[in-house]
Amino acid sequence: xxxxxxxxxxxxxxxxxxxxxxxxxxxxxxxxxxxxxxxxxxxxxxxxxxxxxxxxxxxxxxxxxxxxxxxxxxxxxxxxxxxxxxxxxxxxxxxxxxxxxxxxxxxxxxxxxxxxxxxxxxxxxxxxxxxxxxxxxxxxxxxxxxxxxxxxxxxxxxxxxxxxxxxxxxxxxxxxxxxxxxxxxxxxxxxxxxxxxxxxxxxxxxxxxxx
Amino acid sequence: xxxxxxxxxxxxxxxxxxxxxxxxxxxxxxxxxxxxxxxxxxxxxxxxxxxxxxxxxxxxxxxxxxxxxxxxxxxxxxxxxxxxxxxxxxxxxxxxxxxxxxxxxxxxxxxxxxxxxxxxxxxxxxxxxxxxxxxxxxxxxxxxxxxxxxxxxxxxxxxxxxxxxxxxxxxxxxxxxxxxxxxxxxxxxxxxxxxxxxxxxxxxxxxxxxxxxxxxxxxxxxxxxxxxxxxxxxxxx
Amino acid sequence: xxxxxxxxxxxxxxxxxxxxxxxxxxxxxxxxxxxxxxxxxx
Numbered sequence: 283x284x285x286x287x288x289x290x291x292x293x294x295x296x297x298x299x300x301x302x303x304x305x306x307x308x309x310x311x312x313x314x315x316x317x318x319x320x321x322x323x324x325x326x327x328x329x330x331x332x333x334x335x336x337x338x339x340x341x342x343x344x345x346x347x348x349x350x351x352x353x354x355x356x357x358x359x360x361x362x363x364x365x366x367x368x369x370x371x372x373x374x375x376x377x378x379x380x381x382x383x384x385x386x387x388x389x390x391x392x393x394x395x396x397x398x399x400x401x402x403x404x405x406x407x408x409x410x411x412x413x414x415x416x417x418x419x420x421x422x423x424x425x426x427x428x429x430x431x432x433x434x435x436x437x438x439x440x441x442x443x444x445x446x447x448x449x450x451x452x453x454x455x456x457x458x459x460x461x462x463x464x465x466x467x468x469x470x471x472x473x474x475x476x477x478x479x480x481x482x483x484x485x486x487x488x489x490x491x492x493x
Numbered sequence: 494x495x496x497x498x499x500x501x502x503x504x505x506x507x508x509x510x511x512x513x514x515x516x517x518x519x520x521x522x523x524x525x526x527x528x529x530x531x532x533x534x535x536x537x538x539x540x541x542x543x544x545x546x547x548x549x550x551x552x553x554x555x556x557x558x559x560x561x562x563x564x565x566x567x568x569x570x571x572x573x574x575x576x577x578x579x580x581x582x583x584x585x586x587x588x589x590x591x592x593x594x595x596x597x598x599x600x601x602x603x604x605x606x607x608x609x610x611x612x613x614x615x616x617x618x619x620x621x622x623x624x625x626x627x628x629x630x631x632x633x634x635x636x637x638x639x640x641x642x643x644x645x646x647x648x649x650x651x652x653x654x655x656x657x658x659x660x661x662x663x664x665x666x667x668x669x670x671x672x673x674x675x676x677x678x679x680x681x682x683x684x685x686x687x688x689x690x691x692x693x694x695x696x697x698x699x700x701x702x703x704x705x706x707x708x709x710x711x712x713x714x715x716x717x718x719x720x721x722x723x724x725x726x727x728x729x730x
Numbered sequence: 731x732x733x734x735x736x737x738x739x740x741x742x743x744x745x746x747x748x749x750x751x752x753x754x755x756x757x758x759x760x761x762x763x764x765x766x767x768x769x770x771x772x
Contacts, residue, residue, distance in 0.1 A: 441628065445626050448622055449660050471660065482653055486646060486649050489649070590749055590753055601738045602738070703750065707753060
């Protein structure tokens with residue numbers, strides 16, 4: 283599994299860095315918001331947790347439709363599927379790789395954006411994103427598996443994944459605001475998503491294999 | 494249930510049931526509407542309490558629809574019951590319709606109370622998310638070309654949604670109390686006096702029977718269409 | 731008496747009715763069409 287992990291990270295890093303794309307998107311959205319709502323730092327500081335969380339989720343979804351694409355097209359998924367449970371392991375590895383190349387960079391950039399939004403202590407946002415973005419990768423992976431065979435699958439993927447991510451946004455933004463109890467709930471959701479998702483992801487990949 | 498895996502048997506069962514279900518639904522609607530307008534207005538909500546008689550049943554049917562859709566999906570996925578996928582697919586637009594009706598009636602019910610057509614109330618917000626779950630499900634079915642794959646993908650999505658739904662509801666509820674929104678739209682509002690329960694239950698039953706009537710008919714239609722398609726293919730050019 | 735709130739009540743009921751009637755119509759028509767098509771092919 284670590285072999286797959288390393289390989290995927292290297293692939294992602296080489297693929298023009300989907301990390302860069304996600305970061306740029308994150309920053310771009312964060313820049314547009316003040317243009318839209320005005321420069322009042324008090325207002326921005328108030329909406330920062332929610333806005334930055336939503337922006338992070340959207341940015342993390344960007345590269346998702348390509349999660350399985352390459353392996354699907356060159357047939358290596360069919361080979362992997364032959365061995366028992368290895369599709370689940372591969373799914374977990376891909377989720378981890380996706381998080382390392384999107385969720386994590388986004389989390390690392392977030393303090394900078396939080397400060398631009400007038401937040402003096404961006405630690406809460408940082409922690410909430412750190413714990414919450416794995417859930418985004420995990421649930422997003424299920425969507426990626428389901429939409430594998432769709433040609434323009436990238437359009438339908440957000441539609442099916444975003445409602446499922448509502449708890450992450452709710453608990454995540456809550457944790458970023460340091461609401462009591464939000465962080466444990468977020469952690470529970472993230473953990474549950476990461477544990478259950480590989481099975482659902484593997485199932486959805488499997489249905490697309492072998493005609 | 495496996496006996497009705499045979500489409501012909503299902504058709505004969507459904508053709509027998511549908512008229513009764515339809516008639517029952519119509520009768521219940523008549524009774525429910527009569528009761529609903531005969532009942533005195535609420536001392537707090539006035540006449541608007543009558544919207545409850547079509548809002549709550551719509552909401553209930555929407556949730557039931559998703560449950561049936563998820564259940565059918567599970568049967569199709571695990572036991573490969575041939576009609577299960579068809580049943581799941583048939584339920585989706587109906588569920589979406591009732592969700593939309595629930596949202597609209599909920600908004601109209603709340604307007605006199607809130608002064609706006611929409612609030613991010615826990616109930617309505619959860620409902621909106623449910624609508625998106627339905628729409629995503631329908632979109633997935635339509636987007637995948639291969640029927641078998643589409644059926645399985647949609648089934649997985651329905652099940653993932655079903656598992657997530659309680660979590661979504663819980664998180665929205667938590668969020669509502671957090672932001673001090675008033676969850677006015679608890680079932681029935683502040684206090685239901687017994688006199689309102691009769692029209693409410695009657696209408697709820699009416700909506701339920703209506704759902705089943707339409708659902709069975711939609712499954713029938715799909716079976717008939719499939720037969721027509723295979724006949725056309727058999728005839729050849 | 732209907733009073734001030736009559737508008738909301740009636741609108742809600744009419745919209746619900748419209749939705750339900752449309753659903754019933756589409757469902758019944760769909761079935762009739764499917765039946766007709768099948769009969770024609772036999």
